Amino acid sequence: MAIELKQGHYYSNGAYGRNWGVRMVMSVRPDPESGEDVVSFKGVAGSSRRQSGSMPADEFLRWVRYEVRLVENDWKRINEE
Numbered sequence: 345m346a347i348e349l350k351q352g353h354y355y356s357n358g359a360y361g362r363n364w365g366v367r368m369v370m371s372v373r374p375d376p377e378s379g380e381d382v383v384s385f386k387g388v389a390g391s392s393r394r395q396s397g398s399m400p401a402d403e404f405l406r407w408v409r410y411e412v413r414l415v416e417n418d419w420k421r422i423n424e425e
Contacts (some may be wrong), residue, residue, distance in 0.1 A: 347408055349401065356419065357392075358409030365392030366412055366419055369381060371380060389419060 349355070351374050356366045364388035375382045381401035387393050411422045 347405060347411065349404065349408075352410075354388065354412050354414070354419070355408040355409060356412045356421070357407050358391075359391075361390055363388035367392050367404075370396075375400075 347355070349369050351369055352369055353370050354366055357363070357364065363389060365384040368388050370384040370386055372381050372383050374380065382398050383401050383403065383404040384398040385396065387395035412419045413422055414420075
């Protein structure tokens with residue numbers, strides 16, 4: 345299953361307990377020097393909360409387990425269809 349990162353979407357690392365986190369993708373852009381995609385993100389829940397930064401897309405994808413969305417006050421995994 346390949347995950348396609350989309351600007352404004354939320355992704356979780358799928359961890360349990362204190363290691364769990366959710367990040368929102370702010371942008372995915374090519375690095376001017378290397379040409380590789382770089383993801384800018386903002387942490388919105390769990391261990392990632394109040395963190396922001398950027399990293400190569402392949403590194404971000406190693407962190408991600410699935411896409412999520414906020415339903416009421418709970419982060420729910422988006423079902424693959």
